[in-house]
Amino acid sequence: MENHNRNQPNALPYQKLALLGIDREKADRLPDEVKEKLISGEVTPLVQVSINARNGDVITLPLKLQMVADRNGDPLLVAYPVKAAFDEKRDNILQLTPYEAERLRRGEVIQKGVDFNGEKTQQYLQLDPETKSVIHKRVTDVQVEQRLKDMEKVNDIELGTQQKQAVREGKPMELNVGGEKVTVGIDLKEPQGFKIVQGDMKEWERQQKLKYDELHPEYIGLVMTDKNRWEYQQVVDRQSTERAIKFGQSQKDKESNGLKL
Numbered sequence: 592m593e594n595h596n597r598n599q600p601n602a603l604p605y606q607k608l609a610l611l612g613i614d615r616e617k618a619d620r621l622p623d624e625v626k627e628k629l630i631s632g633e634v635t636p637l638v639q640v641s642i643n644a645r646n647g648d649v650i651t652l653p654l655k656l657q658m659v660a661d662r663n664g665d666p667l668l669v670a671y672p673v674k675a676a677f678d679e680k681r682d683n684i685l686q687l688t689p690y691e692a693e694r695l696r697r698g699e700v701i702q703k704g705v706d707f708n709g710e711k712t713q714q715y716l717q718l719d720p721e722t723k724s725v726i727h728k729r730v731t732d733v734q735v736e737q738r739l740k741d742m743e744k745v746n747d748i749e750l751g752t753q754q755k756q757a758v759r760e761g762k763p764m765e766l767n768v769g770g771e772k773v774t775v776g777i778d779l780k781e782p783q784g785f786k787i788v789q790g791d792m793k794e795w796e797r798q799q800k801l802k803y804d805e806l807h808p809e810y811i812g813l814v815m816t817d818k819n820r821w822e823y824q825q826v827v828d829r830q831s832t833e834r835a836i837k838f839g840q841s842q843k844d845k846e847s848n849g850l851k852l
Contacts, residue, residue, distance in 0.1 A: 603629065604658055607668040611654070612641030617815055625813065625821075629658050633782040634719070634726065637673070637812030639826045653812045653826045655722055662710065671724035685716065685725060695725065698799060700761030700777045702730060715761055717779040720800075726779040733777060733784035735759050742775065742787065765792045 603626060608618045621629075621638075628635045637653045644650050655671040679685070679692035685705055687695070694701050695718040705714045705727065713730040739755055742748075746768045758764050763776030774795040778786035788795045812826035 604666055604668050607666070610642070611656075611670070612643075612649075613638075617821075620815075620819075620821060622813065622821055628782075629656060631782045632658055634671070634780045637721065637826060639812055639814045640670075653722075655719065655724070657726075671719060671722045671726065673721070674723040677718060677723040677725075685727075691716075698796075700779070702759075702761055715777055715779060715784065717777070719780070728779050728784050735777070735785065738775075738783070738785045746773075763792065763795050765795075 603618050603621075605615050605618055609615070613621075618626075625635050625638065627633075635656045637655055639651060639653050642650045642652070653673045657669045657671070659667050659669055661667040677692075677696060679687040679689070679695075685703070687703075691701055691703065695716060698718070698720070700715055700717045702713060702715055704711055705716075714727045715730055715733060716725050716727045718724075719726050735758060739750060739758065743750060748766070748768060750766070754764050754766070758776060761777045763774050765772060765774045767773075771789070772791040772794075774788045774790060774792055776786060776795065777784060778799070788798055811823050813821045814824045814826055816822045816824075
């Protein structure tokens, strides 16, 4: 799953969505919240899609989508399939150590050098609790230094060396700004990969878990119904997670079409 998030497109990626069984009409009828997240480069809610497999079967499964730019600046649609469980051995392209995998399971953001298509880059990695897929973004694309400078300028504060280094490493940092608690850190689910929360570390953790806790243990996603509209329904069962895993293992067929799984 390649994730280079630089210049975002300003229109829906119709041709790439069509590869997932979402034609132009269905794409235009997506709820505004999904379209806005997709265009801005943010990770979308779960969307049920239908994909033609090599053997001619049609595979229906839930995915989260994200529109990014590849290393050449061209639009790339990233799909995060739902997995039954996070297994670092399946994500062998990331070459995670047991310690790194455990940190991801705990909800931490880690930084790691990863080889994608022969190009090794430093990436931030974060586990999405709903899909059990690892979201990742180039360290340079997050622009942490600029985010921290902007925050210092707006709030008329100066962060210490250790505070800045902690944020660079992916750790959220609680600050005192004008007598109020503010927590900042890396969150790859955000369009720019950076998040500022009005509140302390407990508030940061609460917001990180909020949506997942609301949906857990049942997965709720958007399904195109017989009423010809998108509705929120339960979209994940044991079979769909197994199909998602199997499909995720044959991702190369889609890469040349600007779709990455």
